Amino acid sequence: MKERVTLDHPKEKISKQHLTEEWVGKIYTWLCIIVLIVTIFSMVYFVASRGLTTFFRGVNVWEFISGLRWQPDAKPPIFGALPFIFGSFSTSIMAALIAAPLGFCAAIFMTEIMPKYGRRYLQPVIELLAGIPSVVYGFVGLSIIVPFLRDTFPGQGLGLAAGAIVLSIMILPTITTIATDALSALPGGLKEGSYALGATRWQTIYRIVLPTTFPALMTGVVLGISRAFGEALAVQMVIGNAPFLPRSLFDSTSTLTSVITLSMGNTVMNSPHNNALWSLALILMLMTFVFVFIVRWLERRTKI
Secondary structure, three states: OHHHHHHHHHHHHHHHHHHHHHHHHHHHHHHHHHHHHHHHHHHHHHHHHHHOHHHHOOOOHHHHHHOOOEEOOOOOOEEOOHHHHHHHHHHHHHHHHHHHHHHHHHHHHHHHHOHHHHHHHHHHHHHHHHHOOHHHHHHHHHHHHHHHHHHHOOOOOOOHHHHHHHHHHHHHHHHHHHHHHHHHOOOHHHHHHHHHOOOOHHHHHHHHHHHHOHHHHHHHHHHHHHHHHHOOHHHHHHOEOOOOOOOOOOOOEOOHHHHHHHHHHHOOOOOHHHHHHHHHHHHHHHHHHHHHHHHHHHHHHHHO
């Protein structure tokens, strides 16, 4: 009996050690989840409480969203956020329209046409684009894109077109990476069946591969738009930062992020101007939530 006790003792010790590690892992995981939930709700509560103050102090919600004039120093101050909302949406959507075809073509090249050379040479280049700081994109746009637009088209070069081109380069790695993953995860039986029926490689790509992976491809586009919508520094350097609705692609305008970053440090806390900037931040946060819901909906379609 004594020998059995000595033999069973290491097993009991190991089981107690496993149980302790399991409980430590569970406690650590729950603490991380609680901290994450508290942080998210705290941020939402803080931004919402500050952003809604503007509307509790006599500013009409519809006039704020649809107004064309932004004059915080006027008496009384005028807060019309439509130029900034339009600038954010227009630059983000135009950037996606430019980057999406390039990203899809790069993903098709790396997965369907020349996967060996594409992944060896093209994918590292695209990953390098993702690691470049946004201020570098802004300097490149200010040094190359803006002078080119100024010499080629009417205007000063600062405007929607310059902001959209800079953002398209920034979101290109996001769209390309997600598109590559979606095309790589496609079952090989679909393409083999298409080839067995006599379809060519290009017919298989645009009739089988692209329609099947379309929800996943659109997920990358929406994520790219979300990143472009929240970008501040690079757009701020090339868009002109004029609080007006542009009449053409080459007119200066502004975005939600640029006006917040330019003006927040020059306002007094709890002043009407400061509260209006927090209202712009609230709109920006709500649009981010909308993009997240769209991505979740597209993911469900992808699973189906």
